[in-house]
Amino acid sequence: MRLLFITGVQTPGETADRIAALIPGCRCEEGREKPMELKRLSLADRELISALFCDVFTHAPWHDDWSDPEQLNAYIDDLVGQRCSLALGYFDGEKLAGLAMGYIKHWYAGTEYVIDEYCIDRRLQGRGIGSAFLRAIEAYLTGQGIRRMFLQTEQDAPAYAFYRRRGFQELTGHVSFSKEIKP
Numbered sequence: 784m785r786l787l788f789i790t791g792v793q794t795p796g797e798t799a800d801r802i803a804a805l806i807p808g809c810r811c812e813e814g815r816e817k818p819m820e821l822k823r824l825s826l827a828d829r830e831l832i833s834a835l836f837c838d839v840f841t842h843a844p845w846h847d848d849w850s851d852p853e854q855l856n857a858y859i860d861d862l863v864g865q866r867c868s869l870a871l872g873y874f875d876g877e878k879l880a881g882l883a884m885g886y887i888k889h890w891y892a893g894t895e896y897v898i899d900e901y902c903i904d905r906r907l908q909g910r911g912i913g914s915a916f917l918r919a920i921e922a923y924l925t926g927q928g929i930r931r932m933f934l935q936t937e938q939d940a941p942a943y944a945f946y947r948r949r950g951f952q953e954l955t956g957h958v959s960f961s962k963e964i965k966p
């Protein structure tokens with residue numbers, strides 16, 4: 784379980800144009816002929832999504848066990864195939880380099896993007912792509928009138944510092960509860 788509530792708030796005054804202008808400015812795109820592209824994903828992209836998701840999260844630091852294909856398919860259905868699902872891919876040409884999966888939540892204080900899974904292809908991590916993808920997502924959400932992102936991770940995961948350094952604020956008052964249901 785990737786836990787710990789973190790919320791991302793856009794800086795007041797940031798317009799879609801200004802954020803979009805930031806997208807090409809990532810380290811990974813220096814010398815790149817074609818900028819990377821954000822695209823909305825659907826269940827038609829299941830194979831691409833499953834391959835990237837499994838490769839990232841079955842390795843360090845998560846070591847998730849996604850060896851049950853039925854459970855994996857059901858999870859991808861949960862994240863990508865529901866009415867409020869929002870799955871976004873970050874493409875280098877035809878290649879899926881990054882993945883954000885979650886849903887739109889119509890909260891009373893404003894509509895949010897709740898991100899359940901966020902990852903970059905293991906071979907491409909550490910090159911600025913995760914940061915550029917986040918900026919592209921913010922620009923996309925701004926265009927949809929969505930002003931907040933919400934996600935969870937673990938305090939000792941490398942991603943914790945990644946999110947904090949990219950403007951996400953830790954919701955220290957929040958706790959996550961879990962209870963095992965015994966038959």
Ligand SMILES: CC(C)(COP(=O)(O)OP(=O)(O)OC[C@H]1O[C@@H](n2cnc3c(N)ncnc32)[C@H](O)[C@@H]1OP(=O)(O)O)[C@@H](O)C(=O)NCCC(=O)NCCS
Nearest residue numbers: 785901902903908909910911912913914936941942945948
């Ligand atoms: C976390 C993740 C999305 C960051 O994307 P990225 O493209 O590697 O990140 P960038 O190159 O834009 O930025 C690198 C920063 O991320 C940090 N980082 C986190 N995990 C990293 C990893 N596995 N490899 C390299 N850098 C990583 C680096 O320390 C660096 O920090 P700094 O620039 O603030 O000093 C990506 O590394 C990843 O998919 N990790 C595995 C899956 C994961 O943990 N997802 C989040 C679960 S909640």
